Amino acid sequence: MPARLPSWAWVTGLTTGAIAAVVVLAVQADQGTKPVAATTRPSASATADAKPSAKPEERKPAVPADSGAGRRIVYSLGEKRVWLVDASDTPRRSFAVWPGTVAPDPGTYTIGKRTPATTGSDGVPVEHIMYFAQKSGVFIAFSNAVDGSSPPPAEPDAQTGGIRITKPDGKALWTFGSAGTTVRVVE
Incomplete structure (x- = not known):
């Protein structure tokens, strides 16, 4: 008859195996992504108590x-902002923009040519390009950088007509503004 292992040997073997499994899982977890602490300070209006407060309504x-x-599509030169307004005069979306060095004159235009993607006059790959005006030989269009970045400051003598927007706003504008859509430029 074969020799029987004592119970302490079984317990020792199972415990060793469990510890090894925990070590393997700990090493794998340590190689994963790590949480990052917030780098912003609380606002001056933050309170010391831990009571939840209602989120202030965002003013549009x-x-x-x-x-x-x-x-x-409404483009305000002074506010550097665009609104997408539906047929019932309800604004559906509003967002800030980074205008080029050549601004369109106030007035009413229409979206003409739409180009899915190209390279901007500043060398940045752009998408969702929607041309609506021309001034001093410079075409003026809305677009967003493919990588989502904002444009660098233009050279003082550069003639750029690109009105840059964020990538999500570029997608929304592309969907909203088909060829022939009215663009109203205001001061």
Whole structure:
């Protein structure tokens, strides 16, 4: 009859195996992504108590009064902002922009040519390009950088007509602004 192992040998073997499994899992976990601490400081209005507070309602900028009526894209030169306005005059989206060095004159335009992707005059790959004006031989269009970056400051003598927007806003504008869509430029 074969020799029987004592119970202490079984317990020792199982314990050793469990410890080895925990060590393997700990090493794998240590190689994963690590949480990053926030680098922003709390605002001056932050309170010391831990009571949850209601999130303040985000104030959306109003569509400029002199921007026309109906479905349109509104571009404010002074506010450096665009609104996508539906047929019932309800703003569906609003976002900040980075204008080029050549600005269109205030007035009413329409989206003409749409180009899915190209390289901007500053050498940056751009997408969702929607041309709507021309001034001093420079074409003016909305676009977003493919990598989502904002444009670097233009050279003082550069003639750029690209109005850059963020990548998510570029997708929204591309969907909203088909060829023939009205663009109203206001001060």
